[in-house]
Amino acid sequence: GAGVSQSPRYKVAKRGQDVALRCDPISGHVSLFWYQQALGQGPEFLTYFQNEAQLDKSGLPSDRFFAERPEGSVSTLKIQRTQQEDSAVYLCASSFSQREVNEQFFGPGTRLTVL
């Protein structure tokens, strides 16, 4: 009965470092989303998976951002050569089906600070 979990909850990186953020969706949920929430703003879409297929990555801000979900469950968002503008909360969400619009269940987020 666990919800969406994310790790780490907090990450501090020096500019130029690579980071990897993990998301464990609710078991059985087909759809998985990543969002970026800057301070004082609403979350903005990054990318979307249906099972292991990445169907939309139009929101990824640059080619330094990469996401995968190789077995259709756990997903990892990787940011290479981090920049200060990457500082934000990264939210993961999952939903049960793609056949209709469903509620998305959100994880607590990973707060990334790039120094």
Next chain:
Amino acid sequence: AQSVTQLDSHVSVSEGTPVLLRCNYSSSYSPSLFWYVQHPNKGLQLLLKYTSAATLVKGINGFEAEFKKSETSFHLTKPSAHMSDAAEYFCVVSGLGNTGNQFYFGTGTSLTVIP
């Protein structure tokens, strides 16, 4: 294209008085609309959703919202504010399209409840 506009970035009410958080949407499709709440250091929680059924939607914790197509609005209301309602509220629009079940968030309304 879909988008939402939250008309107030901050709302302050006295405990026991009504709450009104305003949201207008734009959608190329028949929209699905949601309100989420975000308490400090906690994940986004669904308050209620509209998916083309009844236009008056009741959610958790006494909140409700009315879908008005003619006004393209989906305002969130509660008859009597409680201290625990203090949080950030996000209006969200979604709709099936090429990008699937992607959520478009408003910029949020911060609700303060004065004792």
